[in-house]
Amino acid sequence: MEKQQEHTDLEKELIQRAQKGNTIAAEQLYARYHNRIFSYLWRMTQNRLLAEDAAQETFFKGIKGLKNYREKGTFKSWLFKIAYNEGLRILKKERKYFWQKPVNENDNENIEVPWQSDGSPMNPTPLSDDVMIEKEQQRAMEAALARLPVKERQVVVLRIHEGLSFQEISTIMNCSINTSLGRMHNAVRRMKKMINKGAGQP
Template structure:
């Protein structure tokens, strides 16, 4: 069965068919939750913010112009709601540890990751992403998990494309540093520095 385009459900919703909006929720709830969770770092808060996101999207649907994809518009709402929640909680988390990684170390990390079961690998990666700054975690999620373009991420976050590229580059370095600490703890000292 061919899946209908988002615009079909948007038009139906705007004509008063609230059940049509539930199809959009079903399509996007997992990624909306993931993006929010990466920023707020709390399952309960992410669930609340996701509900707020869909409520805001429903209430604002008439303002959706279709200039960008519906998903981009929706993720933009989710991202901003998540940042609002973080500001509300006045939490700031960041990993400032960035170091150059040699090709040999990258190979060791990749070999070690290959030995970890798929579920454990997912848990390690999620823990490392959770340790990134809120905005960086969201950008990594958009780029690597949703496979959005740099331009789409810029539209969602309100940052410039160049800023997104810089943040992705720095986030990759931070992730390698964090992954190295998880999979090769014997190679790092208590300060997280390579031995």
């Protein structure tokens, strides 16, 4: 708890300094959140180049708009709202907004997560049998996640991978809490069905 408070206090200090035009503080905020924002946008767009473009635009708008940031919510949820809007903008531009390209069963082997949920790089060390099984389960979950409608996918990512509350998610996605809960319910149901089908279960 004490470390979390130190983390929050440091972040507040960085924000205040960045709001006053301190470029070093702005760079530290960028370093603090870049991997997580990129990972989120990668899952959203399913395309590394689009995710990189959206991440860069997110931080450009985020740093530029810091003067308008007020502590009504967390800085994290404020920044993820910008990222969400940028992701949607790029998906609309690419004409992928309301549909997801079908994924063939053989594509499961090609789906990789470039960053762990905390934003750190994946560790390429040799894996034990138990870890291999866990990785296969994770791969199946990522494949199912990739097939979800974009808005359902975003609720799962924001809730499970980023640990945001449904209140924060509803603010980010500009919808009601009940809508966020409903999307989460539908997403979990769809994912279970896809994973069970992939494992040969009815």
